[in-house]
Each structure stands twice: as structure tokens, then as C-alpha cells.
Amino acid sequence: MSQTLCTDDVRAMIAEFFGQQMPFHHLIGLEIVHYNKDSVELRIEMKPALVGNTVHGILHGGVTATMLDVAGGMIVFAEVLENMAEVTQESVFKRLQNLGTIDLRIDYLRPGRGTEFIATATVIRAGNKVAVARMELHNEQGDHIAFGTGTYMVG
Amino acid sequence: MSQTLCTDDVRAMIAEFFGQQMPFHHLIGLEIVHYNKDSVELRIEMKPALVGNTVHGILHGGVTATMLDVAGGMIVFAEVLENMAEVTQESVFKRLQNLGTIDLRIDYLRPGRGTEFIATATVIRAGNKVAVARMELHNEQGDHIAFGTGTYMVG
Amino acid sequence: MSQTLCTDDVRAMIAEFFGQQMPFHHLIGLEIVHYNKDSVELRIEMKPALVGNTVHGILHGGVTATMLDVAGGMIVFAEVLENMAEVTQESVFKRLQNLGTIDLRIDYLRPGRGTEFIATATVIRAGNKVAVARMELHNEQGDHIAFGTGTYMVG
Amino acid sequence: MSQTLCTDDVRAMIAEFFGQQMPFHHLIGLEIVHYNKDSVELRIEMKPALVGNTVHGILHGGVTATMLDVAGGMIVFAEVLENMAEVTQESVFKRLQNLGTIDLRIDYLRPGRGTEFIATATVIRAGNKVAVARMELHNEQGDHIAFGTGTYMVG
Numbered sequence: 220m221s222q223t224l225c226t227d228d229v230r231a232m233i234a235e236f237f238g239q240q241m242p243f244h245h246l247i248g249l250e251i252v253h254y255n256k257d258s259v260e261l262r263i264e265m266k267p268a269l270v271g272n273t274v275h276g277i278l279h280g281g282v283t284a285t286m287l288d289v290a291g292g293m294i295v296f297a298e299v300l301e302n303m304a305e306v307t308q309e310s311v312f313k314r315l316q317n318l319g320t321i322d323l324r325i326d327y328l329r330p331g332r333g334t335e336f337i338a339t340a341t342v343i344r345a346g347n348k349v350a351v352a353r354m355e356l357h358n359e360q361g362d363h364i365a366f367g368t369g370t371y372m373v374g
Numbered sequence: 375m376s377q378t379l380c381t382d383d384v385r386a387m388i389a390e391f392f393g394q395q396m397p398f399h400h401l402i403g404l405e406i407v408h409y410n411k412d413s414v415e416l417r418i419e420m421k422p423a424l425v426g427n428t429v430h431g432i433l434h435g436g437v438t439a440t441m442l443d444v445a446g447g448m449i450v451f452a453e454v455l456e457n458m459a460e461v462t463q464e465s466v467f468k469r470l471q472n473l474g475t476i477d478l479r480i481d482y483l484r485p486g487r488g489t490e491f492i493a494t495a496t497v498i499r500a501g502n503k504v505a506v507a508r509m510e511l512h513n514e515q516g517d518h519i520a521f522g523t524g525t526y527m528v529g
Numbered sequence: 530m531s532q533t534l535c536t537d538d539v540r541a542m543i544a545e546f547f548g549q550q551m552p553f554h555h556l557i558g559l560e561i562v563h564y565n566k567d568s569v570e571l572r573i574e575m576k577p578a579l580v581g582n583t584v585h586g587i588l589h590g591g592v593t594a595t596m597l598d599v600a601g602g603m604i605v606f607a608e609v610l611e612n613m614a615e616v617t618q619e620s621v622f623k624r625l626q627n628l629g630t631i632d633l634r635i636d637y638l639r640p641g642r643g644t645e646f647i648a649t650a651t652v653i654r655a656g657n658k659v660a661v662a663r664m665e666l667h668n669e670q671g672d673h674i675a676f677g678t679g680t681y682m683v684g
Numbered sequence: 685m686s687q688t689l690c691t692d693d694v695r696a697m698i699a700e701f702f703g704q705q706m707p708f709h710h711l712i713g714l715e716i717v718h719y720n721k722d723s724v725e726l727r728i729e730m731k732p733a734l735v736g737n738t739v740h741g742i743l744h745g746g747v748t749a750t751m752l753d754v755a756g757g758m759i760v761f762a763e764v765l766e767n768m769a770e771v772t773q774e775s776v777f778k779r780l781q782n783l784g785t786i787d788l789r790i791d792y793l794r795p796g797r798g799t800e801f802i803a804t805a806t807v808i809r810a811g812n813k814v815a816v817a818r819m820e821l822h823n824e825q826g827d828h829i830a831f832g833t834g835t836y837m838v839g
Contacts, residue, residue: 242425243434246401270397279398280475281440288435320435321659322632322680324479324789326816326833328809343831344793348658349631349682351791353831366808366818368791368833370632370680372659476814477787477835479634481661481678483654498676499638503813504786504837506636508676521653521663523636523678525787525835527814553744556711556733578711589708590753590785595746630745634789 221307226300229311230254237293247282249289252337256301259293261286261338271331278331278364283356286338287367288323291352294340295371298350319372321349326366333358340367348374376462381455384466385409392448402437404444407492411456414448416441416493426486433486433519438511441493442522443478446507449495450526453505474527476504481521488513495522503529531617536610539621540564547603557592559599562647566611569603571596571648581641588641588674593666597677598633600650601662605681608655629682631659636676643668650677658684686772691765694776695719702758712747714754717802721766724758726751726803736796743796743829748821752832753788755805756817760836763810784837786814791831798823805832813839 231254237244238251247269252260263269263286271279296318303310337357344351354367386409392399393406402424407415418424418441426434451473458465492512499506509522541564547554548561557579562570573579573596581589606628613620647667654661664677696719702709703716712734717725728734728751736744761783768775802822809816819832 240428241434242423242428243436246423247436268397268401273395273397274471279396279440280443280478281398281402281436284439284443284478284480285434285436288439316429319485320480320482321654321661322479322481322678323435323439324477324634324833325439325475326477326808326835327475328816330474343791344631348684351631351793363808366833368632368789368831370791374658476809476816477833479678479789481653481680483661498636499786503839506638506786521678523634523676523787525636529813550738551744552733552735552738553746557746578707580707583705583707584781589706589750590788591708591712591746591750594749594753594788594790595744598745598749626739629795630790630792632789632791633745633749634787635749635785636787637785640784 221309224306224308224311226256226306229300229306230297233296237289247285249286254293254297256297259290259297259340261290262335264335265333275330278336280327283327283331283365284323284325286336286356287325287354287365288320288369290338290340290354291367291369292318292320292371294342294352295350295373298342298345299373317372317374321370321372324368328363328365331358331364333360333362335359336364346373376464379461379463379466381411381461384455384461385452388451392444402440404441409448409452411452414445414452414495416445417490419490420488430485433491435482438482438486438520439478439480441491441511442480442509442520443475443524445493445495445509446522446524447473447475447526449497449507450505450528453497453500454528472527472529476525476527479523483518483520486513486519488515488517490514491519501528503527531619534616534618534621536566536616539610539616540607543606547599557595559596564603564607566607569600569607569650571600572645574645575643585640588646590637593637593641593675594633594635596646596648596666597635597664597675598630598679600648600664601677601679602628602630602681604650604652604662605660605683608652608660609683627682627684631680631682634678638673638675641668641674643670643672645669646674656683658682686774689771689773689776691721691771694765694771695762698761702754712750714751719758719762721762724755724762724805726755727800729800730798740795743801745792748792748796748830749788749790751801751803751821752790752819752830753785753834755803755819756832756834757783757785757836759805759807759817760815760838763807763815764838782837782839786835786837789833793828793830796823796829798825798827800824801829811838813837
């Protein structure tokens with residue numbers, strides 16, 4: 220029989236998985252700082268391999284896109300979790316399998332200068348099938364680097 | 375005195391730079407297959423580190439975003455080059471410094487399954503200050519993985 | 530008992546409804562030129578009330594957005610229709626009620642000059658719950674005025 | 685000789701023009717509630733001609749797109765005005781002529797039910813050539829109907 224899980228535990232497992240075991244996240248050094256019911260924070264430390272402009276030493280826009288996409292996906296999934304009738308390893312795994320980005324928009328506001336970057340996200344449209352999130356990227360000084368908007372398949 | 379360059383040579387240098395020396399491109403294994411006046415082709419070989427979904431072994435959406443962003447930037451810059459009054463190392467470098475993504479939209483069409491991925495791009499709005507490109511990502515079998523649309527600062 | 534309908538007839542009814550009875554479409558003069566299984570064409574005749582820039586006499590960007598949104602919604606619904614197990618007035622009406630735009634991107638390529646404008650659309654991602662379309666707006670001379678991309682709820 | 689104008693007066697003239705004399709705004713009943721240095725508020729009263737879904741009586745998505753596009757354009761122009769070296773009728777008119785939407789994204793959050801709709805906007809990226817704004821549409825009860833993001837040519 221499948222055991223009912225607490226959503227806090229499920230999010231902790233997902234955060235551990237996304238932060239430690241996802242190959243591409245490992246490659247770029249993406250960490251999950253926290254993952255709560257209604258907030259998520261992702262962090263990346265600047266390092267030479269992430270540079271997109273060697274003259275100015277700024278973060279590659281693809282890293283920005285990656286962080287915003289992941290932050291959005293995690294926050295919409297947190298909402299999904301809270302609305303699941305039954306939270307078991309099987310049911311969570313199945314929903315997580317269905318999670319996918321349909322479309323993503325990134326607005327680059329200023330060059331990605333800094334020693335670390337923080338992505339956050341918030342759900343703007345919740346749904347059983349589709350959800351939409353808005354995301355933000357800041358550097359360690361609080362400078363706003365980019366906005367994101369993502370539409371995700373969740374059902 | 376600054377030497378006037380042929381735009382074919384300039385594109386070859388840029389392709390060499392983007393493909394060999396850009397740290398983040400090196401990290402993910404991004405290659406420039408060709409870079410012509412009105413077409414560009416980027417290629418990436420699938421490898422475990424680029425996986426975003428370990429169950430299905432599909433390409434991380436952040437890699438897709440990166441490839442499309444770079445393809446779009448390169449194609450709008452090819453257009454800029456053709457319209458420069460004077461093509462010298464200094465003038466090209468200056469324009470390249472000003473090249474930046476303002477916003478990017480990615481439409482993910484199907485899961486990124488494959489052994490290699492090819493990004494192409496085309497200019498849909500040329501301009502002296504701002505240009506817009508549409509991009510596509512296919513796998514080695516010709517399956518259409520994603521569409522992109524990017525607005526770039528070029529002046 | 531509910532009668533099974535032919536999808537050609539259903540599309541004809543929808544085209545008649547969208548072109549003749551939708552209040553806002555009537556206000557702006559939107560016509561449905563044709564509505565087939567895999568293509569749709571919308572038309573609007575330029576008139577003073579649609580002008581957004583009185584100096585240049587060009588089409589208001591909101592009219593462009595409207596035409597592209599409607600064209601995209603109609604083409605994804607044509608796809609839905611073809612995949613319905615049972616096509617009856619009730620089932621079509623129910624699916625039509627669920628049709629809604631989730632997000633829309635418009636790329637304005639050049640000023641909307643012309644005596645008439647034609648919107649067309651094509652499905653780029655079909656689905657049972659969500660579909661994505663790309664749309665185009667041209668004037669009567671074939672000048673390409675705008676591109677659109679729309680994500681629609683269809684289930 | 686051209687007279688230097690106060691930016692408050694210029695905004696008042698623009699608001700008057702956009703609210704009273706723009707043909708398409710007149711057609712749909714768009715009003716400018718206020719237009720300040722760092723905020724703008726547009727209003728539309730619901731009326732049968734603006735309905736996009738006759739069953740539910742909700743606002744057509746094209747009206748939403750129109751309001752958000754105009755709100756974004758006005759707020760980025762307010763920023764332009766504040767940064768103009770010399771504010772004369774000629775210089776303002778010239779800049780206003782150059783104002784144009786490059787791309788627009790609309791996220792429809794919930795059906796447009798209500799008796800009136802309010803659009804607001806804020807600049808997220810200011811610039812001499814290109815500016816980006818985020819916009820919101822609410823109904824008279826404060827329900828959040830839609831988000832918008834627009835990239836505008838301003839120089």
C-alpha cells in the first residue's frame with residue numbers, strides 16, 4: 220500500500236533532487252536555497268564557466284533562462300502538490316512526470332554582473348491542467364537582472 | 375590605421391569565438407556549424423550532463439533556451455555586419471559589445487529527445503537599433519523541438 | 530438524441546458565428562474569409578475608426594492583436610474538432626466554451642499600412658488540453674505586418 | 685522660436701489626445717483616468733459591443749490587449765519625456781512619432797467579467813532607444829484579469 224506523504228517532505232525531496240541529482244543543474248552549480256508552499260529560491264554562484272561575455276564578465280543569458288524556467292516550474296508544482304487529493308510517492312511522481320514548460324518569456328533588464336544570482340517565482344495563474352508563473356532574477360546586491368513568465372503543463 | 379575587413383572573415387572570426395572561446399558555450403559543448411550572411415546553424419551533441427529529466431533522458435529546457443538565444447543573436451548580427459558603413463576590427467568589436475538580448479520567447483513543442491540538436495535562425499525585423507529573429511531547434515532526425523522569438527538590441 | 534455533425538458543417542457554423550454575431554468582431558468589421566480543417570483566414574477592411582496613429586493613418590496595434598488572437602483560437606479549435614470522438618452540437622458547444630487564450634505574443638514587424646488586412650494561423654503544438662498556434666498578419670499587398678504566437682486552453 | 689513646455693502639460697495634452705481623439709480608442713470607449721510621471725491609468729466601461737463571449741458576457745481578449753498595449757506605451761513615453769533635454773512641441777511630437785510597440789505578451793489570468801476595466805503600467809527597463817513595461821488589467825472589484833509585458837521603440 221502506498222503511504223500518504225506530507226507535502227513538506229515531498230518538497231524537500233524534490234528540492235534535494237533538483238539541487239543535487241539533476242545533471243544539468245549540477246553542471247552549472249544550481250542550488251535550491253528553499254522550496255516552500257508559496258515560495259522558492261534558487262541560487263547560483265558566479266564562476267568563469269558561466270560567463271557569456273568575456274569582456275564584461277557577465278552571466279550568460281542561457282543561465283538566466285535556465286534559472287527562471289526551473290524556478291517557475293517548481294513554484295507551479297508546489298501549488299499542484301497542495302491541491303492533490305492524495306499525496307503518495309506514486310501520485311507525486313506521476314504529476315512530476317507531466318510537468319513541462321509550454322512557453323517561456325524572459326525580459327533581460329540589465330547585464331548579469333555579480334558574484335551570485337538568486338531566482339524567485341510566484342504563481343499568477345493556478346490550474347489543474349495549466350499554470351502560469353512569474354519569475355525574477357537578482358544578483359547578491361539586489362540588482363534586478365531579469366524577469367520571466369512561464370506557462371507550464373501541470374496535469 | 376584600421377584595416378577594412380571582409381564580412382565573411384568577420385563572421386568566421388565571430389563563429390570561431392562563439393564556438394571555441396565563450397566559456398559557457400564550451401561548458402555545454404555548443405558548436406557553430408556555419409555562419410553565413412543570412413543563415414546560421416548551431417549544434418550540440420547530447421551528453422548526460424545536459425539532461426534535464428533523468429527518467430526520460432531529455433535535453434534540459436535551459437540548453438534549448440541557450441541555443442535559441444545565441445542563434446538569434448548571431449543572425450541579427452550578421453544583418454548588422456552587412457549594413458555597417460565601415461567594417462574594421464574596432465567598429466565590429468564596438469557593435470558586438472552593444473549586442474544584447476532584450477527579450478526572448480521559447481515555445482517548447484516536444485520533449486528534447488535525440489543524439490544531437492541543431493538551432494537555426496532567421497531575421498524577421500531588421501533595424502539599426504533593434505532587431506527581431508525567429509529561431510528553431512530540431513534534433514538529428516528533423517523532429518521540431520522548439521521555436522524561439524528574440525528581440526535584440528543591435529545599435 | 531443528439532445528432533452527429535460533420536466537422537465541415539460545424540466549422541461553417543462557427544465561422545458564421547465569429548464573423549456575424551460576435552459583438553466585438555462586428556464593431557471592428559472582422560470577417561471570416563474561410564475556415565478549413567487546417568487553415569483559417571480572417572479579413573478586416575481598413576476604416577478611419579481602426580486607426581491608431583492619425584498622422585500616419587496606420588492600423589491600431591490592438592486590432593492586430595485581436596485578429597491574431599482570434600485566428601489562433603480558430604485554428605487550434607479546428608484541430609480539436611478533428612480529434613473529437615463524437616461531434617454533436619452539445620459536445621462542440623462544450624469544447625468551444627472551454628476554448629480560451631492563456632497567453633499571446635505579438636511581434637509587430639512594420640506599420641499597419643493598407644486598405645485591408647489578412648490574418649492566417651497554423652497549429653505548432655496540438656494537444657488535448659493545451660495547443661499553441663503561430664499567426665501572421667499581412668496587408669492586401671502581401672506586406673508582412675505582424676507575427677503572433679498564442680497558447681490556448683482547449684480541453 | 686519653439687517654446688519650452690512643462691512635462692505635466694505635455695502629458696495632459698497627450699492624455700487628452702489618446703483619450704479623445706484617437707479613432708480606435710473612441711470606438712471602444714477608452715478613457716485616460718490619469719497620466720503622471722510614473723503612473724498611468726486607463727479605463728473602459730463594459731458595454732455589449734466589447735463582448736467576446738456572448739454566453740458568458742466577458743470582455744474580448746482583443747480589448748484587453750489594446751488597453752495593455754496603450755498603457756505600456758504611455759508609461760514608457762512618460763519616462764522618455766522626463767529625460768528629454770529640451771521639451772518643445774516639435775521635439776515631443778518627433779519622439780511621439782517614433783514610439784512604437786516592438787513586441788507584446790499578454791497573460792490572460794481569468795475571464796474578463798465586470799462593469800469596468802482598469803489598466804495600469806510600470807516601466808521595468810528604461811532606455812534611450814528601447815524600453816520595456818509591465819502592465820496589469822483589473823476589473824472594478826479589483827480582480828486581476830490580465831498581465832502584459834511590452835517592449836517599445838522609444839528613440
